Amino acid sequence: MQASLYLRLYHGRKDPQEDLEDWGSEGPIFGPYISIQITYGAHIKMHTPEGFADLFWEDDLIYYDGIYYCDIGISSDQNTIETTHYQEEKNRSPKKDEA
DSSP states (O other), X not given: OOOOEEEEEEEEXXXXXXXXXXXXXXXXXXXXXXXXXXXXTTXXXXXXXXXXXXXXXXXXXXXXXXXXXXXXXXXXXXXXXXXXXXXXXXXXXXHHHHO
């Protein structure tokens, strides 16, 4: 099976308590993936031929690399996409480290 799905994070902010008046920052685009599974609005599992990559919601936001994102997009259009290499250690928010 060919990997052809991409996941984009956007509407980001550095502080999860920040109330944005406008759209937040653009985030990374990950992929390509064979499938993307969202479970209970709490866990995103991105399937590659080698295994899985994971993202998690925390209080309605997804944390990655110092930014909390409000929105995600899933696309199969690789012609307009510049992807970011997913790194598992970047999906751990400071809130998780404090627990």
